Amino acid sequence: MRSRLLLFIPLILFVALAVFLWHGIGRDPAARTSALLSTPFPSFTLEDLDDPAVLHDQSLLDGQVSLVNVWGEWCPTCKQEMPQLLDLAERGVRIIGVDYKDTRDNAHAFLEQFGDPFTFNVFDPDGSLGFDLGVYGAPESFIVDANGVIRYHHTGYITPADVDRVIMPTIESLGP
Amino acid sequence: MSIEWLPELGFFALLLALAASVLQAVVPLLGAWRRNPLWMSFAQPMAAAQFCFVGLAYLALTLSFYNDLFSVAYVAQNSNSLLPWYYKLSAVWGGHEGSVLLWSLLLSAWGLAVAVFSGRLPRDLLARVLAVMGMIAVGFLAFVIKTSNPFARLLPLPPGDGADLNPLLQDPGLIVHPPMLYMGYVGFSVAFSFAIAALLGGRLDAAWTRWVRPWSNIAWAFLSVGIALGSWWAYYELGWGGWWFWDPVENASLMPWLAGTALIHSLAVTEKRGTFKSWTVLLAILTFSLSLLGTFLVRSGVLTSVHAFANDPSRGTFILVLLGITVGASLLLFALRAPRVTTRGAFSWISRDAMLLANNLLLLVMMLTVLLGTLYPLVLDALGLGQISVGPPYFNLVFVPLSAVLSVFMGLGPISQWKSMKGAELRRRARLGALAALVIGIAAPLLYRGEWSLGVSLGLAMALWIALPLGRDLLIQLRRDGPRGLKRLSRSHYGMVLGHLGLAVSITGVTLVSHYGVELNARMAPGTSVEVSGYRFTMVSLDERRGSNFIADRATIRVERDGRLVRLMHPEKRVFLASRQAMTETALAAGPLRDLYVALGEPLDGGAWAVRIQVKPFVRWLWAGALSMAIGGLLAASDKRYRLRRRNRIDVVGTAPLEEVGR
Numbered sequence: 001m002r003s004r005l006l007l008f009i010p011l012i013l014f015v016a017l018a019v020f021l022w023h024g025i026g027r028d029p030a031a032r033t034s035a036l037l038s039t040p041f042p043s044f045t046l047e048d049l050d051d052p053a054v055l056h057d058q059s060l061l062d063g064q065v066s067l068v069n070v071w072g073e074w075c076p077t078c079k080q081e082m083p084q085l086l087d088l089a090e091r092g093v094r095i096i097g098v099d100y101k102d103t104r105d106n107a108h109a110f111l112e113q114f115g116d117p118f119t120f121n122v123f124d125p126d127g128s129l130g131f132d133l134g135v136y137g138a139p140e141s142f143i144v145d146a147n148g149v150i151r152y153h154h155t156g157y158i159t160p161a162d163v164d165r166v167i168m169p170t171i172e173s174l175g176p
Numbered sequence: 177m178s179i180e181w182l183p184e185l186g187f188f189a190l191l192l193a194l195a196a197s198v199l200q201a202v203v204p205l206l207g208a209w210r211r212n213p214l215w216m217s218f219a220q221p222m223a224a225a226q227f228c229f230v231g232l233a234y235l236a237l238t239l240s241f242y243n244d245l246f247s248v249a250y251v252a253q254n255s256n257s258l259l260p261w262y263y264k265l266s267a268v269w270g271g272h273e274g275s276v277l278l279w280s281l282l283l284s285a286w287g288l289a290v291a292v293f294s295g296r297l298p299r300d301l302l303a304r305v306l307a308v309m310g311m312i313a314v315g316f317l318a319f320v321i322k323t324s325n326p327f328a329r330l331l332p333l334p335p336g337d338g339a340d341l342n343p344l345l346q347d348p349g350l351i352v353h354p355p356m357l358y359m360g361y362v363g364f365s366v367a368f369s370f371a372i373a374a375l376l377g378g379r380l381d382a383a384w385t386r387w388v389r390p391w392s393n394i395a396w397a398f399l400s401v402g403i404a405l406g407s408w409w410a411y412y413e414l415g416w417g418g419w420w421f422w423d424p425v426e427n428a429s430l431m432p433w434l435a436g437t438a439l440i441h442s443l444a445v446t447e448k449r450g451t452f453k454s455w456t457v458l459l460a461i462l463t464f465s466l467s468l469l470g471t472f473l474v475r476s477g478v479l480t481s482v483h484a485f486a487n488d489p490s491r492g493t494f495i496l497v498l499l500g501i502t503v504g505a506s507l508l509l510f511a512l513r514a515p516r517v518t519t520r521g522a523f524s525w526i527s528r529d530a531m532l533l534a535n536n537l538l539l540l541v542m543m544l545t546v547l548l549g550t551l552y553p554l555v556l557d558a559l560g561l562g563q564i565s566v567g568p569p570y571f572n573l574v575f576v577p578l579s580a581v582l583s584v585f586m587g588l589g590p591i592s593q594w595k596s597m598k599g600a601e602l603r604r605r606a607r608l609g610a611l612a613a614l615v616i617g618i619a620a621p622l623l624y625r626g627e628w629s630l631g632v633s634l635g636l637a638m639a640l641w642i643a644l645p646l647g648r649d650l651l652i653q654l655r656r657d658g659p660r661g662l663k664r665l666s667r668s669h670y671g672m673v674l675g676h677l678g679l680a681v682s683i684t685g686v687t688l689v690s691h692y693g694v695e696l697n698a699r700m701a702p703g704t705s706v707e708v709s710g711y712r713f714t715m716v717s718l719d720e721r722r723g724s725n726f727i728a729d730r731a732t733i734r735v736e737r738d739g740r741l742v743r744l745m746h747p748e749k750r751v752f753l754a755s756r757q758a759m760t761e762t763a764l765a766a767g768p769l770r771d772l773y774v775a776l777g778e779p780l781d782g783g784a785w786a787v788r789i790q791v792k793p794f795v796r797w798l799w800a801g802a803l804s805m806a807i808g809g810l811l812a813a814s815d816k817r818y819r820l821r822r823r824n825r826i827d828v829v830g831t832a833p834l835e836e837v838g839r
Binding site: 007008015018020021022050101109 | 508
């Protein structure tokens with residue numbers, strides 16, 4: 001009978017998988033709650049994308065509401081997100097980029113081709129900041145208030161509809 | 177004649193198709209159980225009826241698109257009166273509802289094909305196979321009708337014009353990519369149905385295997401073409417020059433392909449040696465389950481992706497329930513009725529059986545790697561363990577070594593013997609190929625670029641190691657009988673040769689384009705020229721062009737090599753009128769040894785543009801290899817032993833678990 005029991009293994013594995021899928025359903029992946037909400041932005045010290053001599057840390061985010069956008073040249077969805085980011089930048093939103101698991105050359109090519117909405121870009125080639133942020137892909141965005149506290153986490157790309165529906169209202173609610 | 181009622185007619189046809197598929201699922205199955213030939217013979221006409229009605233519904237939706245019936249919500253969202261007619265027709269599958277309808281149409285087409293071409297199958301087996309296909313159809317048609325009705329109206333105030341088809345999808349590659357991919361996904365439902373029918377009937381023998389093999393090969397060929405087309409589309413349409421992004425949707429198509437590859441090899445062993453039976457049945461279930469899982473991942477919005485269509489929880493729930501019932505029930509059936517592992521037909525560790533087993537396991541490990549990478553975020557999130565990032569770095573890290581090991585066994589498989597052989601003999605057969613692969617692999621980068629590269633040598637050695645042993649059987653036949661000897665090898669043998677050769681060609685392409693691709697971003701205005709990899713790119717002029725539904729900035733770029741004109745290239749930046757979306761239209765100069773790739777970036781001041789220029793050596797080999805694999809699959813499916821097998825119809829109704837007799 002032992003060998004008959006072995007044949008149940010695929011079924012058991014599948015049931016386990018189904019439970020996880022069930023859990024994932026109905027949760028808008030773009031609005032995944034982050035454990036980091038209402039916590040200060042993780043500390044980091046990373047080079048600037050344009051100038052390796054310039055170092056940024058979390059104080060970059062103090063004093064002003066910012067949108068932190070995690071992106072990379074290797075990410076096709078980031079390309080689709082660029083028009084929305086450019087639109088937000090035009091409306092005066094301060095956007096800090098985190099260039100995630102990327103190379104400087106590729107990132108510059110990307111910005112040259114698709115435009116550059118970023119006030120600064122932090123260069124994160126090893127994904128260390130991305131890891132602290134709990135990012136599992138790109139693009140992801142965070143809205144950080146003037147005290148450097150994360151107020152909103154957006155997974156996946158910001159659609160044109162999201163700009164007016166979520167992003168702008170959240171930023172405006174946090175004040176200038 | 178008024179066309180206004182077409183959508184209602186289409187919906188009515190869907191309801192009739194559902195009714196037909198319910199009958200197809202229930203009556204023949206009861207007939208097989210009660211041994212009632214009349215009930216069993218219900219299967220074929222119902223399969224035909226189901227196909228007709230789904231076909232009618234599909235036709236109604238197509239005509240609604242063609243005639244711009246914007247009162248139909250789905251048409252209004254995915255079409256526009258300015259859209260060229262051929263995109264109006266392909267816009268039918270440009271969104272969620274139509275894609276699922278296409279899925280159902282193809283499913284019923286496969287069902288009809290089985291009904292028509294399997295007249296010589298034992299009657300009860302055919303009844304069960306078609307009944308299982310009927311059940312799948314019930315699930316999908318109910319899904320369309322319940323959650324994704326493409327015929328829903330926007331009344332009483334229909335929009336004056338449609339929102340237009342997503343510009344990314346307005347492309348010839350995208351006309352054929354989804355149907356091919358779905359043909360593959362859905363095609364594996366045949367192997368699945370055969371597996372379930374065998375478990376139900378308690379009979380799994382060499383004849384069964386001979387029936388399943390051609391269907392699986394054809395489905396696999398379609399899936400290969402579908403994936404290659406998707407990659408090709410991403411290459412020129414996403415404007416990146418990348419050809420694989422490890423996007424969840426791409427992974428969703430790769431998983432059934434890997435499992436399907438394992439399946440067609442396992443079937444070979446089952447047919448030849450009568451072993452691996454449980455394994456084959458499990459793979460048949462697994463492959464189709466993964467096709468369903470892929471559909472679930474894409475349709476449910478559980479994962480974010482470039483392709484994600486709808487984000488409607490009711491749809492996700494429905495598909496998950498469907499997936500749960502289908503996969504859960506079939507795995508339960510498998511656990512209860514699958515043949516137990518027997519020691520009969522044992523083989524030694526140096527034999528073709530063992531090589532194929534190793535390859536099967538490796539393919540499964542690769543599939544699980546992709547599954548894990550795709551679902552890891554979801555699982556960790558569900559367990560509350562926080563999140564980690566999974567992206568191309570993870571997949572490349574895991575996939576390259578696994579492929580290297582896989583290719584070692586792929587080289588040995590075709591030159592080894594069934595059951596057992598001496599290690600010394602295998603070494604003797606492999607020696608020459610191994611030596612040649614190593615020498616050429618190591619020397620090629622030196623000769624090609626004058627600089628050694630481990631990655632290139634490894635990739636080329638892998639490709640040669642796979643390709644060279646394939647010539648052995650051909651040489652033996654040639655030497656014995658001259659060209660006539662080549663006829664002695666079967667079509668399925670040549671299919672195998674083409675399949676393996678295809679992978680070798682693809683590996684060569686991947687290796688060379690990854691290591692030797694060059695890209696450059698330049699600021700270019702009329703008169704500017706730059707040099708990349710020996711090619712001189714000069715911008716000749718900039719002008720504006722009007723298409724039927726877009727306006728484009730168009731550059732003319734002259735490409736010269738050694739002072740001779742190679743090509744005039746015309747990259748464009750299009751702005752679509754209905755959606756105001758901008759799209760990069762890449763200019764490509766394709767060639768067997770290299771592609772030249774020019775894309776317009778952003779306009780810069782002073783009338784200049786940022787231009788992205790790439791030279792991609794051997795990139796075509798990637799898709800040429802996939803094409804060769806697909807042709808190999810079709811060739812193997814057309815082998816005469818599947819066509820000429822004119823056996824008398826036998827009705828066998830067994831009830832005991834397989835192979836249990838006499839234990």
